[in-house]
Amino acid sequence: GNSVTQMEGPVTLSEEAFLTINCTYTATGYPSLFWYVQYPGEGLQLLLKATKADDKGSNKGFEATYRKETTSFHLEKGSVQVSDSAVYFCALSVLLYNQGGKLIFGQGTELSVKP
Amino acid sequence: GAGVSQSPSNKVTEKGKDVELRCDPISGHTALYWYRQSLGQGLEFLIYFQGNSAPDKSGLPSDRFSAERTGGSVSTLTIQRTQQEDSAVYLCASSVSRQSYEQYFGPGTRLTVT
Numbered sequence: 001g002n003s004v005t006q007m008e009g010p011v012t013l014s015e016e017a018f019l020t021i022n023c024t025y026t027a028t029g030y031p032s033l034f035w036y037v038q039y040p041g042e043g044l045q046l047l048l049k050a051t052k053a054d055d056k057g058s059n060k061g062f063e064a065t066y067r068k069e070t071t072s073f074h075l076e077k078g079s080v081q082v083s084d085s086a087v088y089f090c091a092l093s094v095l096l097y098n099q100g101g102k103l104i105f106g107q108g109t110e111l112s113v114k115p
Numbered sequence: 116g117a118g119v120s121q122s123p124s125n126k127v128t129e130k131g132k133d134v135e136l137r138c139d140p141i142s143g144h145t146a147l148y149w150y151r152q153s154l155g156q157g158l159e160f161l162i163y164f165q166g167n168s169a170p171d172k173s174g175l176p177s178d179r180f181s182a183e184r185t186g187g188s189v190s191t192l193t194i195q196r197t198q199q200e201d202s203a204v205y206l207c208a209s210s211v212s213r214q215s216y217e218q219y220f221g222p223g224t225r226l227t228v229t
């Protein structure tokens with residue numbers, strides 16, 4: 001079946017440090033890949049997406065590249081800020097008639113950025 | 116414009132009682148999803164609606180759970196005879212269509228069963 005595995009947290013970094021959160025997936029068909037973010041006290045927000053192999057999704061300084069050969073979609077940011085403190089979820093979606101574009105999520109990685 | 120809204124934001128109920136959770140999707144969004152976020156299970160898919168139809172209900176955790184959508188808009192998730200393991204945050208999301216990859220999430224309903 002389809003599944004997503006992401007690195008466990010919590011991850012604690014100092015401001016301006018480089019961030020990598022690893023995500024790998026298993027899927028049949030041709031999944032689309034996503035990173036969602038959940039800031040404290042807020043709902044889930046789409047951070048970035050990639051819909052086919054070698055696509056790079058980017059937003060707010062975050063990037064992730066869809067790597068089919070390694071079945072990975074690692075999240076990176078060159079210089080994190082305190083405001084990036086949140087829980088990050090990697091997810092995949094394979095369109096199915098009976099389940100639409102349902103998202104399958106990884107377990108989430110909590111990031112804490114210290115000033 | 117208005118985003119996805121859910122009500123109530125918090126619900127505390129006694130074991131064995133029924134609860135009804137409501138979702139108002141973004142106007143014009145034909146696809147609607149329910150997910151559950153709990154400590155033990157993470158984020159899991161419950162059910163998908165295209166219009167008023169839910170083609171597959173196998174993601175619902177038990178037959179105590181049911182969901183409906185009316186007028187292609189508002190959806191309700193009903194849990195009968197609640198159990199403590201039903202305690203979780205229930206999230207609703209909508210998207211423009213089944214083929215759209217962008218799902219917009221509501222703030223969730225935190226359900227606590229005592």
